[in-house]
Amino acid sequence: MSTTDWPLWEVFVRSRRGLSHTHAGSLHAPDAELALRNARDLYTRRGEGVSIWVVPAAAITASSPDEKDPFFEPAADKPYRHPTFYEIPEGVKHL
Amino acid sequence: MATAAAQRTTRTADSAPDTVDTAAYQHAFDAAVAADERIEPRDWMPDAYRATLVRQIAQHAHSEIIGMQPEANWITRAPSLRRKAILMAKVQDEAGHGLYLYSAAETLGTSRDELLDKLHSGRQKYSSIFNYPTLTWADVGAIGWLVDGAAITNQVPLCRCSYGPYARAMVRVCKEESFHQRQGYELLLALSKGTPQQHAMAQDAVDRWWWPSLMMFGPPDDESQHSAQSMEWKIKRHSNDELRQRFVDICVPQAESLGLTLPDPDLRWNEESGHHEFGPIDWTEFWDVLKGNGPCNEQRITQRRRAHAEGAWVREAAAAYAAKHTGGTGGTGEAGHETGAQRA
Amino acid sequence: MTATGPATVPVTAALALGDDALVLSHRLGEWAGHAPVLEEEVALANIALDLLGQARILLSLAGDEDELAYLREERAFRNLQLVEQPNGDFAHTIARQLYFSTYQQLLYAELAAGDGPFAPLAAKAVKEVLYHRDHAEQWTLRLGDGTETSHERMRSACEALWKFTGEMFQPVEGLEADWARLEAHWQESVTDVLDRATIPLPEGPRTGAWSAGAGRQGLHTEPFGRMLAEMQHLHRSHPGASW
Numbered sequence: 001m002s003t004t005d006w007p008l009w010e011v012f013v014r015s016r017r018g019l020s021h022t023h024a025g026s027l028h029a030p031d032a033e034l035a036l037r038n039a040r041d042l043y044t045r046r047g048e049g050v051s052i053w054v055v056p057a058a059a060i061t062a063s064s065p066d067e068k069d070p071f072f073e074p075a076a077d078k079p080y081r082h083p084t085f086y087e088i089p090e091g092v093k094h095l
Numbered sequence: 096m097a098t099a100a101a102q103r104t105t106r107t108a109d110s111a112p113d114t115v116d117t118a119a120y121q122h123a124f125d126a127a128v129a130a131d132e133r134i135e136p137r138d139w140m141p142d143a144y145r146a147t148l149v150r151q152i153a154q155h156a157h158s159e160i161i162g163m164q165p166e167a168n169w170i171t172r173a174p175s176l177r178r179k180a181i182l183m184a185k186v187q188d189e190a191g192h193g194l195y196l197y198s199a200a201e202t203l204g205t206s207r208d209e210l211l212d213k214l215h216s217g218r219q220k221y222s223s224i225f226n227y228p229t230l231t232w233a234d235v236g237a238i239g240w241l242v243d244g245a246a247i248t249n250q251v252p253l254c255r256c257s258y259g260p261y262a263r264a265m266v267r268v269c270k271e272e273s274f275h276q277r278q279g280y281e282l283l284l285a286l287s288k289g290t291p292q293q294h295a296m297a298q299d300a301v302d303r304w305w306w307p308s309l310m311m312f313g314p315p316d317d318e319s320q321h322s323a324q325s326m327e328w329k330i331k332r333h334s335n336d337e338l339r340q341r342f343v344d345i346c347v348p349q350a351e352s353l354g355l356t357l358p359d360p361d362l363r364w365n366e367e368s369g370h371h372e373f374g375p376i377d378w379t380e381f382w383d384v385l386k387g388n389g390p391c392n393e394q395r396i397t398q399r400r401r402a403h404a405e406g407a408w409v410r411e412a413a414a415a416y417a418a419k420h421t422g423g424t425g426g427t428g429e430a431g432h433e434t435g436a437q438r439a
Numbered sequence: 440m441t442a443t444g445p446a447t448v449p450v451t452a453a454l455a456l457g458d459d460a461l462v463l464s465h466r467l468g469e470w471a472g473h474a475p476v477l478e479e480e481v482a483l484a485n486i487a488l489d490l491l492g493q494a495r496i497l498l499s500l501a502g503d504e505d506e507l508a509y510l511r512e513e514r515a516f517r518n519l520q521l522v523e524q525p526n527g528d529f530a531h532t533i534a535r536q537l538y539f540s541t542y543q544q545l546l547y548a549e550l551a552a553g554d555g556p557f558a559p560l561a562a563k564a565v566k567e568v569l570y571h572r573d574h575a576e577q578w579t580l581r582l583g584d585g586t587e588t589s590h591e592r593m594r595s596a597c598e599a600l601w602k603f604t605g606e607m608f609q610p611v612e613g614l615e616a617d618w619a620r621l622e623a624h625w626q627e628s629v630t631d632v633l634d635r636a637t638i639p640l641p642e643g644p645r646t647g648a649w650s651a652g653a654g655r656q657g658l659h660t661e662p663f664g665r666m667l668a669e670m671q672h673l674h675r676s677h678p679g680a681s682w
Contacts, residue, residue: 005414006476008201025264026198027478028207030413031421033577038478041485042191046271062137160477167471174674175505175682176461176498179468180491186471187484194477232673282682290680398472406475408592409529412585419584 008057009035011042013049021053029054128329133259136202144328147321148258149203150219151330153210156196157221161214161395163189165229166238174232181278182235188275192268199260215400223381224311226389233286233293233300239279241301241308241346247272248342249312257329280349287354294354301350302358309373310381312339340370347371448500448556449613451517454507455655456557456614457497458518461508462663463539464490465670466526475529482574486536489567496560509674513657513664520654521603523663527596530582530589534596536575537632542607544568545624549616557614576632583636590637597633598641605645609655 006028012021024043029035035054043049079085088095120139127134134140167186173179197207213219224242229235250272253265286297313319313335325331333341347364350357361374383389467487474480498504521539526532547568550561582593608622630640674682 006410025195025267026201027194028476029478030410030581031417034413034478034581037574037577038482041481042194042478045187045191045481045485064137163472163480170468170471171465171669172673174509174677174680176491176495176508178682180488180495183468183471183484183488183491187481187488190477190480190484194481197477285682289682290677292677293680402473402475405473406479406529408586408588409475409479409582412589413581414585415589416581416585 006030009039009054010057010060011035011039012053012055013039013043014051015049017050021051024048026057032056128257131257131329133262134257135259143324144330145203147325147328147330148261149200149205151325152196152200152203152261152264153205153213153219154221156193156200156210157214157219158225159189159193159196161221161225161399163193164395164398165225165227165391166235168229169232169235172232173235178282185239185275185278188271192271195264195267196261199258199264202260211403215396215403217387217396220385221395222311223384223389224307225395226384226391227303227307228390230303231296231300233283233296234304236279236282236286236297237300237304239275239277240283240349241279241304242311243272243275243279244346245308245311245342247276248338248345252332252338255329255332261330280353283353283355297353298355301355305358306376306380307384309339309343309376310378312336312342314378314381343371343373450501452557452611452613453497453501454517455611457494457501457507458516459522459539459543460490460497461494462516462518462666463522463535464488464494465666466522466524466535467532469526470532483532486571486574489564489571493560493564493567500556505674509671513659513667515657516654516659516663516667517657518654518659519603519606520658520660520663521600521607523654523659523666524600524603525662527599528592529578530592530596531599533575533578533582534593534600536571537579537597537629538600538604538607540568540571540575541628541632542604542621542625544572545621545628546614546616549621550614553615555615579632579636579638583633583638593636594638597638598643601641601643602645602647606654611655 007030008026009029009032010026011024013024014021024039027035027038027042029038032054036052039052039054044052121141124134124138124140124144127138134144163186166182166189170179170182170186173182197210200210201207210219214221224245229238247269250265250269254262254269256262256265283297283301286293288294313322316322316334316336319335322331322334326334343362346357347362359374361372363372364370365372384392387393464487467483467490470483470487471480474483494508495504498507501507519539521535524531524535544565547561547565550557551565552558579593582589584590604625607625608618610616610618633640
């Protein structure tokens with residue numbers, strides 16, 4: 001038996017209040033409690049965070065890169081979703 | 096950032112379904128590298144690219160954890176509490192860097208255990224520099240200034256390496272390394288300006304570490320086995336000799352400010368080239384140490400193996416406890432899955 | 440040792456607390472490069488660094504931190520014998536951590552709540568120590584209730600160190616604490632953790648027949664002299680040098 005029996009965890013850190021958690025890296029731990037503590041020691045030892053999530057790496061569902069085009073391209077041709085799409089006469093405020 | 100988990104599903108991308116045209120994948124990969132885009136774990140990549148990365152990242156990670164030993168050798172003897180705190184924090188950082196790098200290697204489908212096995216059995220290497228002993232306190236300073244300095248020179252370009260997880264790990268590592276180099280320089284400065292004995296101790300350390308530090312950049316360009324292909328893949332961005340020259344040019348004025356001399360009678364400024372010329376490197380020593388004949392090869396790997404073996408019962412206990420109390424939470428990291436929706 | 444510190448700080452107490460932190464930090468520092476798993480290298484170093492930070496503040500209250508750490512003889516150190524015990528295997532280190540950090544956290548919480556000279560320091564340190572205590576408890580559970588081997592190692596470590604736990608509750612001159620209540624809380628807390636870890640509470644005496652339990656009076660165990668020899672030799676080899 002070896003650390004293979006310690007599953008891989010992905011670590012997400014909120015660097016300060018008001019920001020969302022972002023992926024910081026991964027680590028091995030036998031369970032969630034120790035994963036959280038290891039993450040605290042490893043990824044926030046220079047004061048990089050105020051909150052941590054750990055997620056078993058196995059629990060992550062990811063999109064497939066092979067399907068990159070059909071999955072994401074349809075979103076690229078809908079500029080009307082973005083505010084810059086609309087022309088507003090000069091001088092109109094609070095819009 | 097792509098996760099290690101996300102990668103696991105597609106580690107077989109190389110052996111893509113028969114129907115898929117490998118040439119098209121290769122083309123997309125080449126185009127991405129040419130356009131300076133990052134390759135991410137789930138992207139298709141050539142087998143040789145993957146193998147090169149695993150080898151390089153693993154060697155890098157191994158160097159971090161073996162590199163803890165020569166400096167940890169002085170933690171219990173640090174001559175002031177301030178220095179002791181700095182040194183402990185530094186050695187701790189090296190463990191952390193090892194962890195970042197093993198994580199990056201794991202996104203390529205190789206577990207940390209496999210990599211550690213290869214280290215322990217000698218099938219993968221670590222940087223030869225750590226096979227030299229730390230004989231005095233000044234060696235801690237020389238390692239910080241010269242060894243970490245050479246490492247940073249090597250590593251800063253790696254922050255732009257074509258493989259995303261490696262590049263991101265290096266950004267984190269480089270940020271932390273600059274503290275390492277500065278503390279080493281400051282330590283040597285204190286010795287150099289201290290008592291005559293302290294000054295002599297500092298000079299002796301620089302005399303011993305200078306040449307091995309120059310060897311850290313690897314063999315000369317015309318003898319370097321992997322360089323050309325790595326440059327093409329943008330894993331590597333500068334040649335060994337280029338980086339070595341850059342390092343020498345940085346160190347010469349720093350040594351002057353330290354009040355220490357570099358042990359090279361041939362060292363001189365070349366007005367024309369705008370660089371410092373330096374004497375021939377003893378590559379026989381380099382290859383000899385690399386082959387296992389350095390002063391500490393045996394000692395370093397033995398300590399590493401022992402720590403790993405003596406820790407086995409602890410790792411087993413924690414795994415057993417987790418299995419009892421959480422019904423064996425997690426997966427093995429192999430189970431990352433794609434949604435049915437995408438498949439449909 | 441009376442006139443060195445600021446008038447408001449009881450020097451004996453600053454030395455007792457400072458030496459505890461200094462010596463335990465040193466012992467934990469010996470783990471560097473030897474921990475059972477890489478993640479634990481980072482964790483143990485974090486704890487060692489917290490303790491060293493506390494030690495530096497406390498010793499500075501009593502005098503010059505380096506003079507006190509490097510130039511005192513063994514008999515002048517006021518730390519508990521518990522913290523000077525060699526690391527042993529990981530179970531011994533964790534047992535030592537459990538006993539000490541539980542004590543330190545309870546004591547510092549009490550000091551932080553008061554208005555004595557150590558209140559500001561204790562208020563900051565108690566947060567660090569809470570984490571040390573949590574780390575020790577987590578590992579006590581895992582080793583105690585892990586495999587047969589780990590259970591046996593943890594049990595024997597808890598027993599071996601038990602005789603050093605009595606000295607923690609001797610009143611320290613200059614520290615205002617309710618020592619009897621502290622001891623009761625400590626016993627309750629350690630009993631609870633060991634119980635959850637399926638480790639029987641050790642039954643032996645909590646102080647030794649002669650010297651065990653006299654660290655606060657400057658009587659130490661044999662391994663401590665060697666530890667100091669290693670720690671102090673470089674500093675002492677260069678009298679008056681600065682580093």
